[in-house]
Amino acid sequence: MMSLSETIWAVVKILIMVGFLFNVGGLLTWLDRRQSAMIQDRIGPNRAVIKVFGIEFRLGGLLHPLADGVKFFFKEDFIPPRGDKLLFAVAPILVMAPVLALIAVIPFGDKLCVDDLWRTTDTGSLLFPAVPRYGSCLIPVARGGIAAIDLQVASLNVGILYVFALAGQGIVGAALAGWSSDNKFSLLGALRAASQMVSYEVTIGMSLVGALMIYGSVRMGDMVRWQGDHAWGIFIQPLAFFMFFMAAVAESKRIPFDLPEAESELVSGYFTEYSGMKFGMFYFAEYMEVVTSSMLLVTIFLGGWQLPFLHRDGLTIDIGTWRALQLPMNHLTVTAIQVCTFFGKVLFLCWIQCFVRWSLPRFRYDQLMKLCWRILLPLSLANILVTGVVYLLLDHAGPVLGNTLQMIGDLTQAVVAIAITYFVLSIVIGLIRPTRRTSWVVGSTAKLAQRFGGTPRSPRMQA
Amino acid sequence: MLSTYAPMFMIIAIATLIAGLFYTFATVLGPKNPTPEKMMPFECGSDSVGSRGVKLSVKFYLTAILFVVFDIEAVFVYPWAIQFRQLGWFGLASMIGFLSVVAIALVYVWRKGALEWES
Numbered sequence: 001m002m003s004l005s006e007t008i009w010a011v012v013k014i015l016i017m018v019g020f021l022f023n024v025g026g027l028l029t030w031l032d033r034r035q036s037a038m039i040q041d042r043i044g045p046n047r048a049v050i051k052v053f054g055i056e057f058r059l060g061g062l063l064h065p066l067a068d069g070v071k072f073f074f075k076e077d078f079i080p081p082r083g084d085k086l087l088f089a090v091a092p093i094l095v096m097a098p099v100l101a102l103i104a105v106i107p108f109g110d111k112l113c114v115d116d117l118w119r120t121t122d123t124g125s126l127l128f129p130a131v132p133r134y135g136s137c138l139i140p141v142a143r144g145g146i147a148a149i150d151l152q153v154a155s156l157n158v159g160i161l162y163v164f165a166l167a168g169q170g171i172v173g174a175a176l177a178g179w180s181s182d183n184k185f186s187l188l189g190a191l192r193a194a195s196q197m198v199s200y201e202v203t204i205g206m207s208l209v210g211a212l213m214i215y216g217s218v219r220m221g222d223m224v225r226w227q228g229d230h231a232w233g234i235f236i237q238p239l240a241f242f243m244f245f246m247a248a249v250a251e252s253k254r255i256p257f258d259l260p261e262a263e264s265e266l267v268s269g270y271f272t273e274y275s276g277m278k279f280g281m282f283y284f285a286e287y288m289e290v291v292t293s294s295m296l297l298v299t300i301f302l303g304g305w306q307l308p309f310l311h312r313d314g315l316t317i318d319i320g321t322w323r324a325l326q327l328p329m330n331h332l333t334v335t336a337i338q339v340c341t342f343f344g345k346v347l348f349l350c351w352i353q354c355f356v357r358w359s360l361p362r363f364r365y366d367q368l369m370k371l372c373w374r375i376l377l378p379l380s381l382a383n384i385l386v387t388g389v390v391y392l393l394l395d396h397a398g399p400v401l402g403n404t405l406q407m408i409g410d411l412t413q414a415v416v417a418i419a420i421t422y423f424v425l426s427i428v429i430g431l432i433r434p435t436r437r438t439s440w441v442v443g444s445t446a447k448l449a450q451r452f453g454g455t456p457r458s459p460r461m462q463a
Numbered sequence: 464m465l466s467t468y469a470p471m472f473m474i475i476a477i478a479t480l481i482a483g484l485f486y487t488f489a490t491v492l493g494p495k496n497p498t499p500e501k502m503m504p505f506e507c508g509s510d511s512v513g514s515r516g517v518k519l520s521v522k523f524y525l526t527a528i529l530f531v532v533f534d535i536e537a538v539f540v541y542p543w544a545i546q547f548r549q550l551g552w553f554g555l556a557s558m559i560g561f562l563s564v565v566a567i568a569l570v571y572v573w574r575k576g577a578l579e580w581e582s
Contacts, residue, residue, distance in 0.1 A: 010473055014470070014473060018481075072489070073492050073493065074492055074493050075493050076496070077489060077495065078501070078502075080502070082504075083504075089486065092482070092486060093479070093482040096478075096482040099478075100477070100478035100482070101474050101475045101479075103474070104470065104474045104475075105471075153470050153471070154467060154468065154470040154471035155467060156467065156471060161541075162471070182504050183504040183506060184517070185505075185506060191523050194523070195522075198526060198530040199529075201534060202530060202534050205537035206533075206537055206540070209537070209540050209541070212541065212544040213547040216548055218545060272505055276493055277485055277486075277489030280485075280489075281485055281486070365580060366579075369578065369580050370578070370580070373569075373578045377533070378566075381562055381569075388547065388555045391547075392551065395548075
């Protein structure tokens, strides 16, 4: 039975994850419009306004998701008279609930030792660390409380299988929505959605096998720890990363894979007949799927909450056997940094998905199917074989090669550290630097094209 | 055991509750004044012809069958992938045998034209 403190911690963790998902989902609807405005040389949403004592706050359009949400609730509800009423009602719930429940197995931090929050390892004496680098905490069971808390809603041993099980429910929701709507466009959209998601489900499953072979576990926490000790998944399974990324975008039915809801062909696809917040649930679930797929990518391929060289006892930079730097930190600081790292990585991947959405045109349906069955599936089968052979060869190669591999792993960590530092610095500089407000006669896209020598159709402009 | 799985059931319950609340509010709030034109299915203004039971392209059924075949195979590969290090070369050889059967099936399906969507 669960004790009281365990229950409270479970509720707190659920609130953190669900709160993050909801807020970032809402934020992404704003980001998507803002990003498209930037790419298409427009200003973007800026009309929603809050008046406090006569002063107008627009916050760069950030109020729009809020206004949209409120508006959705007060719109007229429409149920097609000849449709299937029960299935019509179940479909939006079936689409939204699994996305929310899916985040249960995603770890957003290492094991938290409540009793050792403020303890720091003494410099030089690694024999008595404040918190062990692996496993549980020093004090097994605290007075009245629990000593070790997994920063993960449910640390299931089936991990990734739970994710697959719930992600598969989205197909049912989309298919039911289209079927029960009594609308030909909805039906076509639902068929396309079911067919597409079912196909890419195979790719998602097969592309991960290579990564699972190396991690040797389906538990999400174990995967993250393995990546912290060796190298991030993206360096070990680069092909699997890109295949999984593509399949994840296809599963969330966004451009370039948005054929089920292709506006120019099918009005709005399988949710054409939904209005108000019922439409909003499909719309919102799509953005939350972007967040959850980013979380999965971060956990499996981008090291989860790991930051290069940051261990539970502080910052230790080891390249091979050479120790470059050691800086002990207390447990609370390390945990806070790790949790922020995880959420930061997730936000970065969400941004990439928005960028992909507004940069690419839509596929044709046969191209979509060809990509899945003729390219991604054979590639993932080949990936399994190559991974198996290479892994076993390296495993039997002897200690010298093993040390070299560890060295290479450490070097990739160094590369990642440098990349993250550069990225964070450029963001900070970009925020501090004063913006130049100039109205251009030519658009920024044309300016970019000109910088790379002009497009073949348009000769170089006279700037 | 229970303390591992209980949070999972909690989050599933909370997720269903949130989705249900969204649905209930969407149904309760908001005006309701249906007119005959409003209740028509939206098919770009033209009257809806025929029922939902229209004949669908056989391609969709084929895709569904292919999905069942290849996803079941993924299920067989997973336990092997977890035990891969312990099984070593023998395990890899067996899996190569299994995957080559899968590959032959894929080639057969491909040659038969089940993956063609152009025509």
